[in-house]
Amino acid sequence: MATRVVVDPVTRIEGHLRVEAMLDERGVIKDAMSSGTMWRGLEVILKGRDPRDAWAFCERICGVCTTVHALASVRAVENALDVKVPPNAEIIRNIMFLTQQVQDHVIHFYHLHALDWVDIVSALKADPAATSALAQKVSPSWPLASTGYFKDLAGTLKKFVDSGQLGLFQNAYWGHPAYKLPPEANLMAVAHYLEALKWQKEIIKIHTIFGGKNPHPNYLVGGMASAISMQSDNAINMERLNYVKGLIQDAMQVVENMYIPDLLAVASFYTDWAAIGGGLGNYMSYGDIPQNGIGDVSQFRMPRGVILNKNLSEVLPLDLTDAGQVQEEVAHSWYEYPEGKGALHPWDGVTVPKYSGPKPPYKQLDENAKYSWLKAPRWKGNAMEVGPLARMLVGFASGKTEYKDVVTEALGALKVPATALFSTLGRTAARGLETKLCVHWLMAEYDKLIANLKAGDSATADTARWEPSTWPAEAKGYGFTEAPRGALAHWIHIKNAKIENYQIVVPSTWNASPKDSKGQHGAYESALLNTPLADPKRPLEILRTIHSFDPCLACASHVFGPNGEKLAEIKVR
Ligand code: NFE
Ligand code: MG
Numbered sequence: 001m002a003t004r005v006v007v008d009p010v011t012r013i014e015g016h017l018r019v020e021a022m023l024d025e026r027g028v029i030k031d032a033m034s035s036g037t038m039w040r041g042l043e044v045i046l047k048g049r050d051p052r053d054a055w056a057f058c059e060r061i062c063g064v065c066t067t068v069h070a071l072a073s074v075r076a077v078e079n080a081l082d083v084k085v086p087p088n089a090e091i092i093r094n095i096m097f098l099t100q101q102v103q104d105h106v107i108h109f110y111h112l113h114a115l116d117w118v119d120i121v122s123a124l125k126a127d128p129a130a131t132s133a134l135a136q137k138v139s140p141s142w143p144l145a146s147t148g149y150f151k152d153l154a155g156t157l158k159k160f161v162d163s164g165q166l167g168l169f170q171n172a173y174w175g176h177p178a179y180k181l182p183p184e185a186n187l188m189a190v191a192h193y194l195e196a197l198k199w200q201k202e203i204i205k206i207h208t209i210f211g212g213k214n215p216h217p218n219y220l221v222g223g224m225a226s227a228i229s230m231q232s233d234n235a236i237n238m239e240r241l242n243y244v245k246g247l248i249q250d251a252m253q254v255v256e257n258m259y260i261p262d263l264l265a266v267a268s269f270y271t272d273w274a275a276i277g278g279g280l281g282n283y284m285s286y287g288d289i290p291q292n293g294i295g296d297v298s299q300f301r302m303p304r305g306v307i308l309n310k311n312l313s314e315v316l317p318l319d320l321t322d323a324g325q326v327q328e329e330v331a332h333s334w335y336e337y338p339e340g341k342g343a344l345h346p347w348d349g350v351t352v353p354k355y356s357g358p359k360p361p362y363k364q365l366d367e368n369a370k371y372s373w374l375k376a377p378r379w380k381g382n383a384m385e386v387g388p389l390a391r392m393l394v395g396f397a398s399g400k401t402e403y404k405d406v407v408t409e410a411l412g413a414l415k416v417p418a419t420a421l422f423s424t425l426g427r428t429a430a431r432g433l434e435t436k437l438c439v440h441w442l443m444a445e446y447d448k449l450i451a452n453l454k455a456g457d458s459a460t461a462d463t464a465r466w467e468p469s470t471w472p473a474e475a476k477g478y479g480f481t482e483a484p485r486g487a488l489a490h491w492i493h494i495k496n497a498k499i500e501n502y503q504i505v506v507p508s509t510w511n512a513s514p515k516d517s518k519g520q521h522g523a524y525e526s527a528l529l530n531t532p533l534a535d536p537k538r539p540l541e542i543l544r545t546i547h548s549f550d551p552c553l554a555c556a557s558h559v560f561g562p563n564g565e566k567l568a569e570i571k572v573r
Helices: 053-063 069-083 088-118 128-138 145-163 183-204 205-211 236-267 271-275 388-397 402-414 423-453 507-512 523-528 540-548
Strands: 003-009 017-023 027-036 284-285 303-305 326-329 376-379 473-484 486-495 500-505
Touching: 003 540, 017 523, 017 540, 027 145, 027 303, 027 473, 053 486, 053 500, 069 473, 069 486, 069 523, 088 205, 088 236, 088 423, 088 523, 088 540, 128 183, 128 236, 145 183, 183 205, 183 236, 183 486, 183 507, 205 236, 236 271, 236 402, 236 423, 271 500, 284 326, 284 486, 303 388, 303 507, 388 402, 388 423, 388 486, 402 423, 507 523, 523 540
Parallel strands: none
Antiparallel strands: 003 017, 017 027, 284 303, 326 376, 473 486, 486 500
């Protein structure tokens, strides 16, 4: 009889995700369901509000990708009202964007994903001197690698484990046979988990400097609310800018001398995962990091495009304004669409929640019925994967040298073919390689800002079209970005200076979507198919693949169940 494995909630993610996997008699996943069990209704909350305020609401969709919804939102309003931002605003937005990307990817690797590969309990058996030798071999330029350092850490870890209170490290499948790292590699990884935790609160100070705070820094329709003046102690001055430069230099150290070496070292033990978890084979990137205004897509550092069926010889163009391209379906989602409508472009999008699932607590969802709070976005009818892997592949297939260089180098280091990219391991590796590009782009954007300031340009906003009296009676716009988890866009319809409609289609909605009307799986579901589980009671393999996407369900379904009730309570690890 087929077995159904339920993981709910999936932990070490943001938001509320439930996965059900149906196994055949050999223990191989034959079908899978990804269900967002939370609804938040941001799109409904925005109706009737001032479009200039939308970013502040949208940004609070999520505390993880804390800046990207503000960025997509101001861009959508600016697009609708034909507002052009000054060059410094574009650069500061790029700096904010890249800071988020770098911080988020490092956090994902160490704090959300690493424990799928690293066995904390095995680290107790590590010899500190051997760990020191290993660390110096793996990352020769990372300073914290002495025997004493690892001895102290091993002592702390032992106290943790002996106390029976694992705290941060509670709830995992410790001792599972699928963990393959030797004890020393595990201890080194624990060390870097803690180093990354200390560092991530530093890098994000860049957001507080340019945006006043983090999470949820300030944005502005027309530019950035970042006053720059070399003559003032209260504005962003040279002392603050030098501080930013120091933070970027530290980030380069962390990424190049800790993250990338760790990624390659851990990956080398798990190359079998280069053949597991590929999934759809369709990849999409909206692109970002404009160099010549948001309208000039050809000048983005992160390119735009679509790859279908793993065909890296063709990058297809995409258009977010074309009603036939991006559409959302609700065939398996707890929403209602107008009579006769199956798929809607976001400008015509409708958000009417209608829960029809089982009364909680329930044992299982029905894959033939509606089963998620996520809609199912599709591109020209195709289910798509978005995120770092999609971006790396679009960059690589577009022939961009920077992308080709980092991808080729990593494939060489791991001694795996290019097809290895279409996998769980490929997804995790792509995130690291992207971080390497991003940290260099961060410095390049910083240098551009300094050059502009030296040339006498310190403008960060253009408020010529701030007053609603300057707006048309009705306007539509869209704004996009590449959030850490992938392609993100907001669509707005403004009428008489108020928001008439607002639709948000986020990366985790693409990746975690349920089936569509044609029965096509979303990216998570598809990636789980054909994966063998060694022990269905401890489905580590499911976590590895799902975590490789870096899920965020807060973003993806923009309010707990209608009455705030818990939709399910199932104890899992
Ligand atoms: Ni909350 Fe988000 C990102 C957005 S979700 S993390 O990245 O947008 O996919
Ligand atoms: Mg939406």
